[in-house]
Structure formats: C-alpha cells, structure tokens
Amino acid sequence: MNFDLTDEQSEIKGTAKQFMADRFKPEKVRELAEARAYDDSLYAQMAELGWPGIAVSEDDGGQGLGLVELAVLLEEAGYACAPSQLLGSAGAALVITAAGSPEQRAEWLPRLASGEATGAFGAIGPAAGGEDESTLFCDLPTADVAVVFDAEGALLAPAGELDFEAVEAIDATRSYATISAPAGERMPGDAGAGRDRLAVAIAAELTGIGQRAMEMAVEYARERKQFDRAIGSYQAVSHRCAAMLLGVEESRSLTYYAAWAADAEPESLPLAAAMVSARAADAAWETTASALQVFGGIGFTWEHDLQFWLKRSRVAGRMLGTPGEHRDRVAELAGLGAGSAAGAPA
Amino acid sequence: MDLSLTESEAAFRDEVRIWLKENHPGPVPEGDDAAEFEFRRAWQKEMHEAGWTGVSWPEEFGGRGASLIEQAIFNEELAYGSVPPPANVLGLVMGGPVVIAHGTTEQKERFLEPILSGEEIWCQGFSEPESGSDLASIKSRAVKSNGGWKITGQKVWTTYAHEAKYCMFLARTDPDAPKHRGITYFILEMDQPGVEVRPLRQITGEAEFNEIFLEEAQVPDENVIGEVGGGWQVAITTLMFERAGLGAVAVVGLRRTLEDLIALVREKGLESDPLIRQRIAEFQIGIEAMRLGALRTLTATMKTGIPGPEGSLGKWQWGKYNQAMTEMASEVAGPAGVTVGTDASYRFLRSRANSIEGGTTEVLQNIIAERVLGLPKLR
Known part of the structure; x- marks a missing residue:
C-alpha cells in the first residue's frame, strides 16, 4: 500500500505545474476571460504533450496512462485556472472510452487525443434535474463533438447536430452552452462508469482550484496588517485558513482514491465518485468564498484575480449535478435505499 | 500510487486474522472495572507470548519490526474483530516508543519488556489544572535531592493512574529558564507515600480519569528520560506518537458508529427523510476522507521517519464527525436519546x-x- 504519486506521476505533475505557471499567469487568465476566448496555440502545445489523450488507450491514439495521471494534470489546470479545452476534451474522451461503440471510439478518440478535435459534455432531462432542463454544457460552443447524458444513458453528437445556445456563465474562463433537446447516436457501453470517471476528472480540477485559493489567502494573511499585526496572527483568520486546508485535503484524498479505484478497483468507483463529487464541489466553493473573506474588500473588486477561481469553482462544482444530489446518491449507496429525486435539496 | 495491499501486507493481515480468530478472548466482563482491567491484562500477556505486542517496535527491543502500514493493518483487524484493547495502551503507544527514541541502554533494558507483557502498566501525567492547552506552563516542581528528585504538584486527566506502576511525568526543574526549556521528563513510580490518586467523575457519571497529587514524591536519577531541562522535546515525541498511532483504530470506531446510526434511522423509518440522508452522506464522506488522509500520512511518515503536524487534521476530523454522529443519534432515538x-x-x-x-x-x-x-x- 502506497498512497503517494509514483516518480512518473510526480514528473507529470512537475511538468504540468511549470507549463501552467509559464503560460497561464494570472494576467493571461484575465486577458482570456475578459475576451471569453481560448488560446488555440496553447491548446496545441498541450496536445503536443499528449495531455487530452493521457488516459486514452494507445490503440485509440492516446498515451495509455490512467485516470490518476489525468487527475494530476487537471489539478494543475485548476490551480492555474487555465482557460482551455482540456476538461471538455479529456472528459468527453473518458466517456467515449467507457461507453462508445468500436466505431464511435475509432471516429473520435484519436482526434480528441491528438487535439485535432475538441470535446464537450453535459446532461439534459431527468439526468439534469428536470424534464427539459439542460445543464451548462462544458466547452460546447467551441467543441467538435459532445457527450450528452440523458435518462437512458449517453449519446454522442457532433456539435453541428445539437441545437445549442451559448451561455455567458459567471465563469468566464470557459465556454458554456445549453441544449434544447437531446440528439446524437446512443453509446452502447457503460455510460454510468463513463459519468463516474468524468466526475473524478472534474473533482481533480476543483481540488486544484481550492489549493490555489488557499495559497492566495494564506500569502495575503501573512502580509496584510491591521491593528499593527499581520491578520494571519488572529485566530479568527488563521483558523479559517486551517479549515481551508481540511477541505482541500479531504477533496484531494477522495479524488486520488476515486481515480485509483476507477482503474484498479472499479466496483468501488460509484460510491467513490459520488463522495468526491459532493466533497470536492463544496470544498472548492467554501475555500474560494472563505479566501474572499480573508481578502476583505479588495477580494470583492473586479481588479482582483480571486474572482476567476471563485466563479469557476461554483460552476465546475455543479456540472454533473448539485452537491446535494451527489450526497443523496451517497446515502443510497451507504445503505439507506433510493431517495426521491425531488426530495434532494441543493 | 497503489492502495491495494502488497502480497506481504496481505499475508500479514491473514496471519493476524487467523491468530485473532483462534485466540479471541471473548467479550470483556462488564460492570466491574477491576475485573475488566485484569481481563485485559491477561489478554495482553497472551498477545505478548505470541509476539503480537509492540508490532512496529524494532525486533531488538522485543517488537516485531513491522512497517507502519502493517501496524495500521494490525490495529484495524483488532478493531474489526471487536478484540479488547490490551491493558497497557499508553505504555505501548507512547511510553515504549519514547524510551526507544530517547532512553538510555539501561532504560531500554529495564522498561521495555514489562511494557510489552503488560506486567507494568503506564499512565501519563502531563495536564495540570492550570495547564491544559498551554502545557509548557506546568507548575509541578522537581528539586534535586541526593541521587534523585523530589516532586510536588498536581496532575489531572490521568487515565489508568490507579492501575499504573509508572507515570510519564512532566515537571519543572528550572523555574528560571524559559518555560519550554525548564521542563524534565520523568518516569515516576506510582506506589509510594508521596503519591495520592483520586478518581475524577465526569459528565457521563463514570470516572474514567483521575487526578494525582504529589507531595515530595521521589524519582531516582536513572528515571529521567532525555536531558534534564530537555523534557519538552521528549513530550512532543510522545504526543506525535499518540496522534499517529490512533488514526486507523479511530476510523474503525467511526465506521461502527455510522453503521449503528444507519440501523437506528432505518428502525425509526426515517431512511427517506431528505435532511437525514444528507447528514448521513456527510458522515460517510467525512469518515472516508479521514481514512484516506490517515493512509496518506502513513505513507509520508514511512518516508520521513517521523509523524508530521498534518496528523492534527485526523484528530480534528475524528472529534468533528464523532460529535456530529452521536448528536444525531441522540436526536433520532427520541426520549431514549436523553435518558440516563x-x-x-x-x-x-x-x-x-x-x-x-x-x-x-x-x-x-x-x-x-x-x-x-x-x-x-x-x-
């Protein structure tokens, strides 16, 4: 038993951290967010490194590594709040790998892995919490292909076949859209497993978002002085920061456990994915919101960068359902039986 | 990253499991504290004779030389099998490791074996009425007196004081030094005229802990652990071992509490109440996060050799989730939840x-x- 990254995984983490720090500095994040745009040349560099297909099998044109490796990358992408097509594309590829037919895999996985095509995902109908409801589809306005979860499982649709409307979400670091009706070709495989794997990928990004917001708050609490003392020396502030660490570490432990289980112990994945979906969403939101409180007034200004992490955490934490819905699923799997979907609070 | 047991870890677990199955002592006798303690002492002796005490202690000191992961597996198996804890918990978890880390060769020869066998029970004298969180402010005073020390003062929250042969005792030896530097770590013999033990009744009505009062109690020089004035560092080691050693057992206890709570919720027909479902899920998630955090800490400790301050997260989680679960159980149980x-x-x-x-x-x-x-x- 060894709950730590391998040397190879640590190397991937180091490369990703450096890449993100060099290319997605806060001023770059702001520039892209204010333009609501991606930098295609940067995505091309990520594709060159094999990132969109890191968890896609070599037969399908990917790197043949696992969900842990993808989680490592997405944690760093969340840490940088990098505007890019990585989550939509790698996320769609996870679902196509788990649920796609041989033809669907052959058509889309090599192109997603190489960066030639980009992907999107979202849900409609009861899978999104209401009859005609659509979730905010991640990356759809810019994507070539989308995974659509519906009541029966998952469909695969070229973006041109979907009737969608771009939405300006509060998170300006990514593109989003809603769809008016399900469309596309049914994926015959295990859509539930695909959705669970995707949930872990999102949780990894949320973990990185929380980590960065905590570091920003701690750094500020060390330097900002009021009443002639660093505010981080007051327990009302330092204990707030300690609570951030608790949340972020719970999120990280559950993320890497679920990522490991997806590949090594798939029977544990449904519960692991439901647990981390709820915890990672709450921890990222609570941490970014608590960081804003540490910053005080300055954190509430448009000029301050924290807003990008705060807003992304709120949207990413609800892509596949609310934390309340995920907890209801946890309760079911923990032995309380199925609840009524209408009864699950947000 | 690999969270499954290695072949040798799985073999170790199976060995523990088989031994426990064949040698389980049965339930602890209830209602009589002295009888319960003697039962646990006899059980520890049996464990010791089969080589199952001090599992992660080095072999040269009578241990099994197991890794921290194996120690955690061992503790988990004890907890899962509802096996009674050995009598000398504090000696095994704190006293022994501290003697191994800071003791002299003579002290290791003198103290370790009887800790393992349960022949000599240890207790811990750290907290005082005026020194709780600010432990370094302790006032118990030790003064030099031909070939040893005389200690006067008071300790509180001393578990097993009435059964113990020795007490891990912090006393101030230099009142003029800065408060962290004037403290020395003693091994105090409990059975002597200068030591009085009084039970301390708590809000549950029982007396799990004691107070101890010292009036010129004697300690020989050879019972000082570490340097005179160096007791603070020795005490910190004790506390880190305490937090590191209990994580795996604590998780098993929390899981059992959650299982009982789920059974109670079903018995009361509340399993589809949305608010109750949300809270049960929060406990399930929190306990799992704590279990995984403990494994990460163990992996890190095996690399660095010493438990780090991150261990504090686990203690925090344990208190938080246990309090929340027992509060909810008391509520769901209705009048029985508040009946003595x-x-x-x-x-x-x-x-x-x-x-x-x-x-x-x-x-x-x-x-x-x-x-x-x-x-x-x-x-």
Whole structure:
C-alpha cells in the first residue's frame, strides 16, 4: 500500500505545474476571460504533450496512462485556472472510452487525443434535474463533438447536430452552452462508469482550484496588517485558513482514491465518485468564498484575480449535478435505499 | 500510487486474522472495572507470548519490526474483530516508543519488556489544572535531592493512574529558564507515600480519569528520560506518537458508529427523510476522507521517519464527525436519546470530550495554521 504519486506521476505533475505557471499567469487568465476566448496555440502545445489523450488507450491514439495521471494534470489546470479545452476534451474522451461503440471510439478518440478535435459534455432531462432542463454544457460552443447524458444513458453528437445556445456563465474562463433537446447516436457501453470517471476528472480540477485559493489567502494573511499585526496572527483568520486546508485535503484524498479505484478497483468507483463529487464541489466553493473573506474588500473588486477561481469553482462544482444530489446518491449507496429525486435539496 | 495491499501486507493481515480468530478472548466482563482491567491484562500477556505486542517496535527491543502500514493493518483487524484493547495502551503507544527514541541502554533494558507483557502498566501525567492547552506552563516542581528528585504538584486527566506502576511525568526543574526549556521528563513510580490518586467523575457519571497529587514524591536519577531541562522535546515525541498511532483504530470506531446510526434511522423509518440522508452522506464522506488522509500520512511518515503536524487534521476530523454522529443519534432515538443509562445518551455525552482530549480543536487549528501553512504565531 502506497498512497503517494509514483516518480512518473510526480514528473507529470512537475511538468504540468511549470507549463501552467509559464503560460497561464494570472494576467493571461484575465486577458482570456475578459475576451471569453481560448488560446488555440496553447491548446496545441498541450496536445503536443499528449495531455487530452493521457488516459486514452494507445490503440485509440492516446498515451495509455490512467485516470490518476489525468487527475494530476487537471489539478494543475485548476490551480492555474487555465482557460482551455482540456476538461471538455479529456472528459468527453473518458466517456467515449467507457461507453462508445468500436466505431464511435475509432471516429473520435484519436482526434480528441491528438487535439485535432475538441470535446464537450453535459446532461439534459431527468439526468439534469428536470424534464427539459439542460445543464451548462462544458466547452460546447467551441467543441467538435459532445457527450450528452440523458435518462437512458449517453449519446454522442457532433456539435453541428445539437441545437445549442451559448451561455455567458459567471465563469468566464470557459465556454458554456445549453441544449434544447437531446440528439446524437446512443453509446452502447457503460455510460454510468463513463459519468463516474468524468466526475473524478472534474473533482481533480476543483481540488486544484481550492489549493490555489488557499495559497492566495494564506500569502495575503501573512502580509496584510491591521491593528499593527499581520491578520494571519488572529485566530479568527488563521483558523479559517486551517479549515481551508481540511477541505482541500479531504477533496484531494477522495479524488486520488476515486481515480485509483476507477482503474484498479472499479466496483468501488460509484460510491467513490459520488463522495468526491459532493466533497470536492463544496470544498472548492467554501475555500474560494472563505479566501474572499480573508481578502476583505479588495477580494470583492473586479481588479482582483480571486474572482476567476471563485466563479469557476461554483460552476465546475455543479456540472454533473448539485452537491446535494451527489450526497443523496451517497446515502443510497451507504445503505439507506433510493431517495426521491425531488426530495434532494441543493 | 497503489492502495491495494502488497502480497506481504496481505499475508500479514491473514496471519493476524487467523491468530485473532483462534485466540479471541471473548467479550470483556462488564460492570466491574477491576475485573475488566485484569481481563485485559491477561489478554495482553497472551498477545505478548505470541509476539503480537509492540508490532512496529524494532525486533531488538522485543517488537516485531513491522512497517507502519502493517501496524495500521494490525490495529484495524483488532478493531474489526471487536478484540479488547490490551491493558497497557499508553505504555505501548507512547511510553515504549519514547524510551526507544530517547532512553538510555539501561532504560531500554529495564522498561521495555514489562511494557510489552503488560506486567507494568503506564499512565501519563502531563495536564495540570492550570495547564491544559498551554502545557509548557506546568507548575509541578522537581528539586534535586541526593541521587534523585523530589516532586510536588498536581496532575489531572490521568487515565489508568490507579492501575499504573509508572507515570510519564512532566515537571519543572528550572523555574528560571524559559518555560519550554525548564521542563524534565520523568518516569515516576506510582506506589509510594508521596503519591495520592483520586478518581475524577465526569459528565457521563463514570470516572474514567483521575487526578494525582504529589507531595515530595521521589524519582531516582536513572528515571529521567532525555536531558534534564530537555523534557519538552521528549513530550512532543510522545504526543506525535499518540496522534499517529490512533488514526486507523479511530476510523474503525467511526465506521461502527455510522453503521449503528444507519440501523437506528432505518428502525425509526426515517431512511427517506431528505435532511437525514444528507447528514448521513456527510458522515460517510467525512469518515472516508479521514481514512484516506490517515493512509496518506502513513505513507509520508514511512518516508520521513517521523509523524508530521498534518496528523492534527485526523484528530480534528475524528472529534468533528464523532460529535456530529452521536448528536444525531441522540436526536433520532427520541426520549431514549436523553435518558440516563442508554447507549445513545452515553455516547452523546462522552463525545463532548472529543474536541478537548488529546489536543483541543483550537490548538490543532493553531498547529495547522502555524506549522503547516506557515502563518505567523499568535504571540
């Protein structure tokens, strides 16, 4: 038993951290967010490194590594709040790998892995919490292909076949859209497993978002002085920061456990994915919101960068359902039986 | 990253499991504290003869030389099998490891074997009425007296004091030194005229702990652990071993509490109540996060050799989730939840101490803020 990254995984983490720090500095994040745009040349560099297909099998044109490796990358992408097509594309590829037919895999996985095509995902109908409801589809306005979860499982649709409307979400670091009706070709495989794997990928990004917001708050609490003392020396502030660490570490432990289980112990994945979906969403939101409180007034200004992490955490934490819905699923799997979907609070 | 057991870890677990199955001593006799303690002492002797005490101690000191992961597996198996704890818990978890880390060769030869066998029980004399969280402010005073020390003072929250042969005792030896430097770590013999033990009754009605009063109690020089004036560092080692050693067992206990709570919720027909479902899910998630965090800490400790300040997170989680679960159980149980003598009311009241004993939640948060996050100290 060894709950730590391998040397190879640590190397991937180091490369990703450096890449993100060099290319997605806060001023770059702001520039892209204010333009609501991606930098295609940067995505091309990520594709060159094999990132969109890191968890896609070599037969399908990917790197043949696992969900842990993808989680490592997405944690760093969340840490940088990098505007890019990585989550939509790698996320769609996870679902196509788990649920796609041989033809669907052959058509889309090599192109997603190489960066030639980009992907999107979202849900409609009861899978999104209401009859005609659509979730905010991640990356759809810019994507070539989308995974659509519906009541029966998952469909695969070229973006041109979907009737969608771009939405300006509060998170300006990514593109989003809603769809008016399900469309596309049914994926015959295990859509539930695909959705669970995707949930872990999102949780990894949320973990990185929380980590960065905590570091920003701690750094500020060390330097900002009021009443002639660093505010981080007051327990009302330092204990707030300690609570951030608790949340972020719970999120990280559950993320890497679920990522490991997806590949090594798939029977544990449904519960692991439901647990981390709820915890990672709450921890990222609570941490970014608590960081804003540490910053005080300055954190509430448009000029301050924290807003990008705060807003992304709120949207990413609800892509596949609310934390309340995920907890209801946890309760079911923990032995309380199925609840009524209408009864699950947000 | 690989969370499955290695072949040798799985073989170790199977060996533990088989031995426990064949040698399980049965349930602890209830209602008579002295009889219960003697039962656990006899059980420890049996474990010791089969080589199952001090599992992670080095072999040269009578241990099994197992890894920390194997120690955790061993503790989990004890907890899963509802096996009674050995009598000398504090000696095994804290006293022995401290003697191994800071003791002289003579002290190792003198003290370790009887700790393992349970022949000599240990207790811990750290907290005082005026020194709780601020442990370094202790006032118990030790003065030099031909070939040894005479100690006068008072300790509180001393578990097993009435059964113990020795007490891990912190006393001030230099009142003029800065408070962290004037403290010395003694091994105090309990059975002597200068030591009086009084039971301390708590809000549950029982007396799990004691107070001890010392009036010129004697300790020979050879019972000082570490340097005179160097007791603070030795004490910190003790506390880190305490937090590191109990994580795996604590998780098993929390899981059992959650299982009982789920059974109670079903018995009351509340399993589709949305608010109850949300809270049960929060406990399930929190306990799993704590289990995984403990495994990460173990992996890190095996690399560095010493438990780090991150261990404070686990203690914090334990208190938080146990209190929340026992509160909910007391509520779901209805009048029985607040009736004297019920399991629900006992657990609910006992859990009030969880955020105080072994480091208050506030002190743990200070440790995390200062030593993990690098925030400035309060002072």
